[in-house]
Amino acid sequence: MARPLVSRFIAGDSLEAALPVVRELVQDRYVSLDHLGEFTTDDSIVRDAVTLYTDVLDKLADDGIADRVELSVKLSSLGSALTRDAFPATLAAAQEICAAADAAGTCVTVDMEGAGTTDLTLSVVRELRRDFPKTGLVLQAHLRRTESDCREIANSGTRVRLCKGAYQHPADAVYSTREEVRESFRRCLSILVSSDTYPMVATHDPRLIDFAAGLAARTKCGRGDFEYQMFYGIRPAEQVRLAAEGAKVRVYVPFGTEWYPYFMRRLAEHPSNLFFLLRGEGPA
Ligand code: FAD
Structure with a gap:
């Protein structure tokens, strides 16, 4: 019943199924490719994930599109529930993927996950950036700490x-209203734009996209100084519009069979999708 809606958000069960989508998108946009999977604790699944990412990079290089496609990687897919004990093994797996990406002429952004993972994820990215300085990190504006994290990394040249x-x-760690989260996003983006980081503005929210465009114009940020990022299947017309205006737009494209947690997060963000799910349709 969920299939039409799932296929709106997920590019395919396999790399072969996702590649045509990626080839189409890179005509006017950029892509961040995510192999779905999280909370893995089995070593053999981690090895499979590393092998799969290196295969992906080989295919992108063969296609001549590796410079337009980065990878998004969740540390919880690399063998840890993000505990201190698992840190060395998770770091080693992430280093292998970053090395393969670097050799293919592209890079990795490490996704940010849930409660208790922020500090560990930031320290893994800090380690990865010693050898692979283009490795990107993610900051979540709903967290009260994020403005201070932005100031801390402001002069590190990081892709954020x-x-x-x-x-x-936990409730005391986050802003509670949608407008508070937007305000935090605006403050954080202002810090990033006036620093030497490379901001990646990941939102579909029209008010924040307008704010980013205005900020870029006021601070004379050019096309190469920042990018917009949106999910595959969400506001595609807006993605095309921004790209046609000359902005750099990257589409986050998930693929694989482990789609359930990703899909549920997209449903939770936009409960009206449930209506389409119950009717067995993909929404407009
Ligand atoms: P919203 O207010 O949720 O959405 C604005 C508008 O966009 C909605 O009114 C609607 O028109 C449309 N829209 C948004 N979501 C949906 C949907 N699911 N279905 C249909 N329409 C929708 N979060 C993390 O915690 N860690 C990460 O590493 C991370 N990486 C991300 C990478 C990218 C490229 C993007 C775009 C988001 C990422 N997120 C990540 C998710 C992000 O934190 C938000 O949960 C998500 O983007 C929804 O917030 P919004 O800013 O788009 O605003």
Whole structure:
């Protein structure tokens, strides 16, 4: 019953199924490719994930599109529930993927996950950036700490994806209203834009997209100084419009069979999708 809606958000069960989508998107946009999977604790699944990412990179290089496609990687898919004990193994797996990406002429952004993972994820990215300085990190504007994290990394030259945040955190760690989260997003983006980081504005929210465009114009940010990022299947017409205006737009494209948690986060963000799910349709 969920299939039409799932296929709106997920590019395919396999790389072969997702590649035509990626080839089409890179005609006017950029892509961040995510192999779905999270909370893996089995070593053999981690090895499979590393092998799969290196295969992906080989295919992108063969196609001559590796410079337009980066990878998004969740540390919880690399063998840890993000505990201190698992840190060395998770870091080693992430380093292998970053090395393969670097060799193919592209890079990795490490997704940010839920409660208790922020500090560990930031320290893994800090380690990865020693050898692979283009490795990106994600900051979640709904967290009260994020403005201070932005100031801390302001002069590190890091690629930073700023998003609202899709995971649960303790109530006292997050802003509670939608407008507070937007205000935090605006403050954080202002810090990033006036620093030497490379901001990646990950939102579909028209008010924040307008704010980013105005900020870029006021601070004379050019096409190469920042990018917009949106999910595959969400506001595609807006993606095309921004790209046609000359902005750099990257589409986050998930693929694989482990789609359930990703799909449920997209449903939770936009409950009207449930209506389409119950009717067995993909929404307009
Ligand atoms: P919203 O207010 O949720 O949405 C604005 C408008 O966009 C809605 O009114 C609607 O028109 C449309 N829209 C948004 N979501 C949907 C949907 N599911 N279905 C249909 N329409 C929709 N979060 C993390 O915690 N960690 C990450 O690493 C992370 N990476 C991300 C990478 C990218 C490229 C993007 C775009 C988001 C990422 N997120 C991540 C998710 C993010 O934190 C938000 O949960 C998500 O983007 C929804 O917030 P919004 O800013 O788009 O605003």
